[in-house]
Amino acid sequence: MVHALPTTNELEDLAEVSSSIRASMETVISGREDLVRLTVAVLLAEGHLLLEDVPGVGKTTLAKVLGRSIDCTVGRIQFTPDLLPSDLTGVTIYRAEQHEFEFRRGPVFANIVIGDEINRASPKTQSALLECMQESQATVDGTTYQLPRPFLVLATQNPIEMEGTYALPEAQRDRFMARLSVGYPSREAEVEMLDRQEEADPLSHLVPVTTADEVARMVGIARRLYAAPGIKQYVVDLAEATRTDPMLRLGASPRAGIQLLRGAKALAAMQGRDHVLPDDVQALAEPVLSHRLLPSTDARLSGHTVAQTLEAVLARTPVPVAGRVAAPDARAIG
Structure with a gap:
């Protein structure tokens, strides 16, 4: 198969879009340039990202900042031991008035799916994401639904030594393109974080710097x-x-x-x-x-x-x- 390499203009567009996303994220995520850079790289590679670290270091904040920086749909899942697979993918209900079945989509039907503390759910619920992450589709009651593009699962998890956690199955770990550790900020970055959040949540001031369609186009350029x-x-x-x-x-x-x-x-x-x-x-x-x-x-x-x-x-x-x-x-x- 023969396909053209990206043009100079296309590469400039991609560099500009990625730079804008990184700059937007860094207004909230202080002192972690490498972490932000790799997060955007996973997005442009159309992969899925697993953030692992102890509570309170900003894993969920990083996920939310990425979602706010792009004009796209964002689904949020708080994983708990009693979460069911249907809570992720959705359910089919019967409408008595219309005498027909209706499918109610779950939070996985979004461009960016934030899975908070994914390893607190049971392996059965975790495995509900396998088809979504590998094939960008979800099958419910025998019907297959396509997920939107771009599609990114950005999950956080606590170290498995912590109470109330389950180890992710090997098949699911393999579907995450990368695992990153947020880590503690430097002293300077932590002081800057205190300054930013002293009076207001910096997330509330974030505005999208690009669109889902533009990100999907950048994914195609990177592939070439x-x-x-x-x-x-x-x-x-x-x-x-x-x-x-x-x-x-x-x-x-x-x-x-x-x-x-x-x-x-x-x-x-x-x-x-x-x-x-x-x-x-x-x-x-x-x-x-x-x-x-x-x-x-x-x-x-x-x-x-x-x-x-x-x-x-x-x-x-x-x-x-x-x-x-x-x-x-x-x-x-x-």
Whole structure:
């Protein structure tokens, strides 16, 4: 299949839109430029994002800020132990007056779905999102409904050691493109946060800087970036290395490789490039791969973390030679 690489104007548009979204988010999220940048990259890669950290560090605020920065529909789900799958996808009810059934859509029928504390719901309810996240559709009572585009699930979760949490099933973790940790702000950023929220909620002053249709167009542009054969082989080599590492009992899936490349394309496009560099892949390797990997028994007993194993994998995997990853002069690829 042959398709044209993004034009210079298209790349400029994407860089401008992504910069506007980031600037809007940073008016509320202080001192976390890398976190905001990776969040926007996941959005432009049409992935799903999992925010994991202790309560009170701003996970839900980050999700709400992204939703407010785009003129789109936003669904909010507060996950609790008694939440049912139908509370997410919707239900079919019978209208006696009209003698017909009516489908009432659930909160997943939105461009951005904020799932707050997703790991406080039962695995059965969590699994209701699997079809939505992978196929952008929901099947209720035998009828399949398409979800809007762009479609992003932005879920927050507390560390699994905390009371009242359930570990996410492997199949669901694998559907999240990236997992990010919000972390505590710096002293300066925390003081700035206190100043901003002393008299009013800064979220109330946010206005959309772009539209859902524009974001969908940017997603299409990012997909068309050039990835050299060496870059693709590098992604496969990283995934393969995690599958054969003795410190891991579960390595990266083929889906992980696909999402790593898509995320790298979005990151490159945000910087105005029409091709992917190894640096783009490396910048996303930890957020995209770490939550999919499970340590072996030996690793757990020795205190060897998944992060350490992934760092070793990156260190020993050969990087494509410079000069062989740029886009060709002819602005079309096969």
